[in-house]
Amino acid sequence: MQLRFIIPLLLLLTSCDVFGQSRTVTTLSGKTMGTVFHISVIDLPEAVTAENLGAQIEAELKAFNDKLSNWQQDSEISKFNASGDVDWVDASDKFYTVMEESFYIHNLSEQTFDVTLAPLIDLWGFGWKQNDTIIPSDEAVIAALENVGMNKLLALNPTTKQIKKLKAEVSVNLSAIAKGYGIDVLAALLEKNGVKEYLVEIGGDLIAKGHNGEDKPWVVGIETPDNDGKQVEELVMISQYGMATSGDYRNYVEKDGKRFSHIIDPVTGKPVTHNLASVTIFSDSAMRADALATAMMVLGVEAGLKIADKNNIAAYFLTRDGATFKATSSAQYKQLKADAGK
The missing domain is CATH 1.10.3980.10 (ApbE-like superfamily)
Structure with a gap:
């Protein structure tokens, strides 16, 4: 994915919790990885200005691009791929x-x-x-x-x-994990600046820590996997998780009247054909959630659920069921939802 960046737009909001204590929300947004990012920071430390933080984000994303962009020919990974x-x-x-x-x-x-x-x-x-x-x-x-x-x-x-x-012709493509890693890198930058509560989102994948401006857990939505992309299938409250979704409903090509998903099975060498429409993963890091979501899309719901339960992975599967979708979730996801409701 191409990494591009514009100076973040800054927005400052102030809200109060139930005790009347003020919590300032600083939001930054821009373009990166061929999509957009949004960052919400709660109570930015006095020693850090929003403008300075935005400049740090710009520099961090450029450094990330220089190392891991498959679309930038002079990046570290592109040079590795080009070398024999x-x-x-x-x-x-x-x-x-x-x-x-x-x-x-x-x-x-x-x-x-x-x-x-x-x-x-x-x-x-x-x-x-x-x-x-x-x-x-x-x-x-x-x-x-x-x-x-x-x-x-x-x-x-x-x-x-x-x-x-181990073979000169091999090349590496990080499109199924780099976005999640980029989110983690930006979260680490926030924490380096003394930020304790935040949400970092790039192209729908995210990581959240602490509480939002109303001093409540962050509420995130799992999208209904259709081309409209405006419906929410499930709402989840989180305070310490990375989240990523992979699906076959947006990135696809049509050939000879047939639709082919961008999710490719490394065993068959062909796009997957099962009825799993999307998988959402919650994990300690956005990078792990990103990679696992892609893996589960390849596996399908039955094999994916088996691995998720074996490894305590919070996974939420949506399969096509006629004109609607059927939800299946792992034990760890059910526990996450139960804990959020306490």
Whole structure:
């Protein structure tokens, strides 16, 4: 995803809690990762101005872009992809962190989350190489699969923080995890500035901490997975969670009169075809929620729910049921909702 940024718009609001104590809400918004971001800060520390914080956010997003943007040709990850070097390569903290988490989710999800899908992403028309009309042949899919598979094509060295290609042609695409990581990076920046309560949202995924301007838990909505995107299927109160949703209802291509989701199964090399429309994950970090949501979309509701319950993952699945949607949730999600109601 392309990372772009404009100077944040600033808005200051003041509200009072039930005891009449004033809580100041500072909001910042701008463009990034081909979408928009919104940040709400409760009681910005006196030593930090909104303008200064906005400048820090701009610098942080630029640094993030310079390391992890697949759309910027001179970024660290683009240079890694373009290189045919199969020796160990020094990685920045950001690049190594996101790759380490990617391997963790890859193994937890039975290899359904995979950052080496770039050949298939391009083949099906969701990457740099646009292919909007022709359905790839089985032979083309098989050829692309030769360069897919994290465990067989990439290696990490946790001691030296290095990354290695095991095959020169392999490339890494972080579109299923980078947005969540970017949210976490901005949250860390807020905390570095002494902010204790906030909500950071990029393109619908988010992380929240503490309470909102009314000194109540943040209320977030799980969207109904249709093209309209204006209906809320479920409301959730959170105070310490990252949240991400993955679905097949917005990012898709049509070929030969058929609709193909951007969610690609790394085993078959083809877009998923089950009736799962969206998955929302709540986790300690937005990065983990982002990656897990994609993995669950590949797995489908039955296999996804099994993994979610095994690993105490708060997951909310919406499957198509005729003209409506059927909700299925993990035990951890039910516990999250129960705790929020106390």
